[in-house]
Amino acid sequence: xxxxxxxxxxxxxxxxxxxxxxxxxxxxxxxxxxxxxxxxxxxxxxxxxxxxxxxxxxxxxxxxxxxxxxxxxxxxxxxxxxxxxxxxxxxxxxxxxxxxxxxxxxxxxxxxxxxxxxxxxxxxxxxxxxxxxxxxxxxxxxxxxxxxxxxxxxxxxxxxxxxxxxxxxxxxxxxxxxxxxxxxxxxxxxxxxxxxxxxxxxxxxxxxxxxxxxxxxxxxxxxxxxxxxxxxxxxxxxxxxxxxxxxxxxxxxxxxxxxxxxxxxxxxxxxxxxxxxxxxxxxxx
Amino acid sequence: xxxxxxxxxxxxxxxxxxxxxxxxxxxxxxxxxxxxxxxxxxxxxxxxxxxxxxxxxxxxxxxxxxxxxxxxxxxxxxxxxxxxxxxxxxxxxxxxxxxxxxxxxxxxxxxxxxxxxxxxxxxxxxxxxxxxxxxxxxxxxxxxxxxxxxxxxxxxxxxxxxxxxxxxxxxxxxxxxxxx
Numbered sequence: 001x002x003x004x005x006x007x008x009x010x011x012x013x014x015x016x017x018x019x020x021x022x023x024x025x026x027x028x029x030x031x032x033x034x035x036x037x038x039x040x041x042x043x044x045x046x047x048x049x050x051x052x053x054x055x056x057x058x059x060x061x062x063x064x065x066x067x068x069x070x071x072x073x074x075x076x077x078x079x080x081x082x083x084x085x086x087x088x089x090x091x092x093x094x095x096x097x098x099x100x101x102x103x104x105x106x107x108x109x110x111x112x113x114x115x116x117x118x119x120x121x122x123x124x125x126x127x128x129x130x131x132x133x134x135x136x137x138x139x140x141x142x143x144x145x146x147x148x149x150x151x152x153x154x155x156x157x158x159x160x161x162x163x164x165x166x167x168x169x170x171x172x173x174x175x176x177x178x179x180x181x182x183x184x185x186x187x188x189x190x191x192x193x194x195x196x197x198x199x200x201x202x203x204x205x206x207x208x209x210x211x212x213x214x215x216x217x218x219x220x221x222x223x224x225x226x227x228x229x230x231x232x233x234x235x236x237x238x239x240x241x242x243x244x245x246x247x248x249x250x251x252x253x254x255x256x257x258x259x260x261x262x263x264x265x266x267x268x269x270x271x272x273x274x275x276x277x278x279x280x281x282x283x284x285x
Numbered sequence: 286x287x288x289x290x291x292x293x294x295x296x297x298x299x300x301x302x303x304x305x306x307x308x309x310x311x312x313x314x315x316x317x318x319x320x321x322x323x324x325x326x327x328x329x330x331x332x333x334x335x336x337x338x339x340x341x342x343x344x345x346x347x348x349x350x351x352x353x354x355x356x357x358x359x360x361x362x363x364x365x366x367x368x369x370x371x372x373x374x375x376x377x378x379x380x381x382x383x384x385x386x387x388x389x390x391x392x393x394x395x396x397x398x399x400x401x402x403x404x405x406x407x408x409x410x411x412x413x414x415x416x417x418x419x420x421x422x423x424x425x426x427x428x429x430x431x432x433x434x435x436x437x438x439x440x441x442x443x444x445x446x447x448x449x450x451x452x453x454x455x456x457x458x459x460x461x462x463x464x465x
Contacts, residue, residue, distance in 0.1 A: 022442070
């Protein structure tokens with residue numbers, strides 16, 4: 001059960017999940033507010049909102065660093081999943097974690113025809129993003145970020161590949177039924193992520209995009225614990241001093257572990273949801 | 286093949302009169318004087334380009350000629366002799382398009398570039414004379430590569446690249462269709 005990741009930004013993002021390869025220029029900064037709504041596990045009510053405020057700064061023209069603060073809102077009822085969702089919860093804006101990231105641009109998409117960046121990020125969270133229960137999670141993620149411009153920049157392709165390793169340690173919960181599985185031994189997991197998308201500028205300042213991303217997670221006991229494919233459109237507006245991207249990413253296909261009584265068996269609904277809505281608003285300075 | 290969507294957001298320059306340019310920094314008249322001086326005489330001579338001609342421009346320049354009508358002026362000296370051509374063009378910036386003017390000599394060399402509008406988050410340096418002067422004297426024999434012909438401006442790489450490619454494209458137009 002790794003941390004739900006909100007990818008650290010790498011400059012202006014045309015997509016909801018896929019990151020761009022361009023870093024901020026030296027001395028430039030960008031403040032991002034990201035909101036991700038994850039809803040519907042097929043049974044009962046489940047609505048989680050991840051809030052992340054991130055500040056990125058260009059150290060050099062090719063190297064930027066960022067730090068972020070994360071909060072969680074969760075409203076879940078009518079669904080208990082052994083080992084994953086032990087209790088109903090209803091809270092808002094609970095601080096849940098911190099993240100630091102560094103991005104280096106090896107090739108510029110505008111200058112070198114093909115853009116390539118590498119990103120490393122470290123995340124610490126003290127709340128489980130799925131259940132809202134106390135859990136210390138340490139994650140280290142490495143990403144390769146590719147980007148290419150076509151039609152002088154009117155059409156943009158992006159692709160990301162990432163590997164995340166996670167160490168997690170759950171806290172005990174009082175009052176659980178004796179047969180409820182809530183392991184408190186530390187666990188290690190590896191998650192692979194791949195996303196790609198195309199974005200088209202249909203009017204000055206406006207981009208429409210289509211993207212898909214695949215995530216899968218492995219752990220020692222069960223091997224491949226889960227996999228899922230999300231895909232959907234984004235609408236992006238970019239101006240001189242700010243930009244915003246709104247993305248709708250429903251889960252198209254998924255597999256791996258399922259909860260008892262899960263009706264839609266073509267999706268992974270223990271750690272993922274049927275719907276994701278992502279909004280990022282950024283100010284640059 | 287013509288981009289069917291290009292027309293949705295690039296207004297053909299032929300329908301815009303000189304006085305109607307919404308230049309943030311320079312009007313057409315100001316750009317003309319900045320490049321050719323006060324005494325020059327400008328004769329508006331827009332170029333109507335066929336699809337075959339636009340394909341030929343793309344082949345030679347490496348970038349699309351989006352507009353069917355290219356805004357252009359013949360430039361005469363005080364003695365009435367042709368001294369060059371003046372172009373107004375748009376290229377794609379990071380968010381909006383950048384309007385610029387280019388002066389080309391009868392020998393096919395760039396005489397000057399002026400930025401008429403620029404509305405991007407980074408890269409205001411494209412307006413500085415020290416950057417634009419790097420274009421002066423460029424001709425089709427030059428490589429037209431960022432950091433070789435003109436320096437890149439971080440945070441505005443796409444804008445710099447497209448301005449450089451745009452200048453090359455206008456030189457190609459001059460070479461193919463205007464050179465006497």
